[in-house]
Amino acid sequence: MASIYKDQTKLRIQRTVSQDITGATLLLIKYKKPDGTEGQWTATSADDSNGVIYYDVTLGNEIDQSGKWIIWAYVTFSDGRSAPGEITYLNVKVEGTNTIR
Numbered sequence: 001m002a003s004i005y006k007d008q009t010k011l012r013i014q015r016t017v018s019q020d021i022t023g024a025t026l027l028l029i030k031y032k033k034p035d036g037t038e039g040q041w042t043a044t045s046a047d048d049s050n051g052v053i054y055y056d057v058t059l060g061n062e063i064d065q066s067g068k069w070i071i072w073a074y075v076t077f078s079d080g081r082s083a084p085g086e087i088t089y090l091n092v093k094v095e096g097t098n099t100i101r
Contacts (some may be wrong), residue, residue: 005095006066009010009058013041015073017051017085026076027053034092043073049074052085067092 004011016028029041041062043053053073057063069092073085 003061004090004092006063007060007095008063009060010097011057011063012047012054013044013057013071013090014052014054015043015071015085015088017073017075018051019083020049021045021049021051021053021075021083022048023077024048026077028074028076029053029055030072030074032070033065034069035065040074040099051085063092064093068092 015031017055019049024045027045028040029043030038030040032038041055043055046052046054051073063069069090070087071090072087073083075083077083
């Protein structure tokens with residue numbers, strides 16, 4: 001994955017749940033920031049049959065901490081079933097440096 005920087009506003013975060021998500025009612029990309037704060041972004045389907053979803057970062061305050069982020073896909077279906085994806089680590093750097101602080 002390309003470098004990601006704190007306060008970056010042109011970024012697509014894409015994850016998968018590795019199964020068909022046709023008919024899913026809620027698509028999320030969940031995260032845990034370096035300080036432990038948890039949250040989620042409402043995602044869009046890129047490929048229902050393969051369970052690929054994405055979120056486009058557009059605001060400067062969305063990637064607001066440098067350090068190691070943990071992200072994963074999470075999908076909910078109309079019957080209440082859910083499917084989480086594998087976690088991925090995002091190493092968010094400070095602009096103008098090669099460091100994660």
